[in-house]
Amino acid sequence: MVTLFVVSIVIFVAVNLLPGDFAEAILGQGATPESVAKIREDLGLDQGMIVRYFQWFGGMVTLDLGTSFAQLNFANSLGGAGTVTVADQIAPRLANTMFLATVTACIAVPLAVTLGILAALYRNTAFDRAANIFTLSSISSPEFFMAYVLILFLAVLNPIFPSLSNIFDGMPFSERLEKSMLPALTLTLVVTAHMMRMTRAAIINLLASPYIEMARLKGLSPMRVIVKHALPNALAPIINVIALNLAYLITGVVVVEVVFVYPGIGQLFVDSVKIRDIPVVQACCLIFAAAYILLNLTADILSILSNPRLRHPK
Template sequence: MGDVLAIILKRLALGVVTLLVISVLIFSAVEMLPGDVAEAVLGQSATPENVAAMREKLGLDQPAPVRYLSWLSGAVTGDFGVSLTSDERVAEKIGPRLVSTLFLATYAAVIAVPLAIVLGVLVALLRNTVFDRVANVLTLTSISSPEFFLGYILILYLAVKAPLFPAIASLSKDMSLPELLHRTFLPALTMVLVVTAHMMRMTRAAIINLLASPYIEMARLKGAPAWKVIVRHALPNAWAPIINVVALNLAYLITGVVLVEVVFVYPGIGQLLVDAVSKRDFPVVQAVCLIFAATFILLNLAADIGAILTNPRLRHPK
């Protein structure tokens, strides 16, 4: 148990260092953008006195390292500053949008994860059959198609030609859960199509890789049926790579929703990021990018911990 705890603490420390490096990159990238933030906020008709006052208000008259440390110390406590366009606290502005994105990601994950694992087991069980070939073609097509392209195809066939679902995910606070699920089905389905294909192929590859193991051959020689060999013998030992790919795709569901939210005008954090970039609202841009990075790192850490707990060779390294 001590070895496992030491490995987890080491991965956690590495994640903190990685997030610190990413925060430097985010701040530096915003600093290197052309133009003056104060002038962009005030417009072209601003006087030099107004620009100077705005720069002082935003802290732009201070050196970059001082501003970075101030921003980082505030971000650690959840204070990302004030939005330049609405004078609203960035944390308050992001909060409802983040909840909406988490709901959409959870909606897609509840469908995609069990579906991908079941399909992965089936195609491994029926490998080299027509079902396996058709599944490979469909998954490759889904992986190769950009999210916005899949979204527009779904809008064309499920919202325009057959008006089953709304093309725009307009939400309100007084919606019931069934109505909310109905209105957000198309963006969730778009994300499901992308991540299910990847998870299914990785599950299939992990199981087929284990089918050549000696203990699998022994189970077959004992007369165990093919489904039992895969489900009871191969699948438990394939959990480590499956957990890794599931965690990576869950990270994508949260951090890669920008295009999907823009296509369906979904009021999530991805749409907020696009609006903030177009309006040069840099405190919001920095906060959203840092949240995306932290989410990706945390889910990768969860994948590492899951792989360690399900793989004895990782729990007891030589």
């Protein structure tokens, strides 16, 4: 909670350091100083930064994310058909992003851990090297490049999945899943390498420990030694890396969303920054921060649960 508070200050200050403001952005080059001042006054932008921070923060605490500047303006000019709050605007986008992140995690995490275990088992063999080269090259190329490669192979040459992921509310689940497949696969390629290499390294790190030697001397098969004896003790670092990557899936997917026209929170965020729609930008930032904190907290709790020493003190 304290962390979130500190983060909220940082976000607020950072966003306000952006050059220009909503009034200038919306009115364009021909704006008269009077009209700029008018809009600023309407939106409360003429007040001091500290006052504005506490107005915003106060709303935050009561779960009122504020009103989007862009929607406000739009609604007013059409005759005030009611205002759209930031929450209304973010909620569906966030849900979409979570959906994509969940689909990706369901593919990437099992894949990465399995590959990591196999790479540890067959370490320094052709399989290990191939897995490493493949995952590393996919993480080293830019995301949009991987996205276009996938579109080329899975949408253009072999039309398996649609190349556009313009999902909308009320779409049936299966269709939604199908449309999200390409962005999910792209993201899988991006996050797998990190998790796989951590799994492999964490396991191999333990292979020199006496209890692994003991397991081998009990005549257990190499697979069992790794899955049953090394993996449970390697969970803590693996869980942490997984959490970090899941957080990335929520916060860092702008490029992939743009390529596939996927209506996620990343796109909204970028658009809002462009027009200086400050309430939306701040709310997005705060959600990203909360996601990071929450996932890392979960990782810490899971690490403790995976360690009998911490679960059962003497």
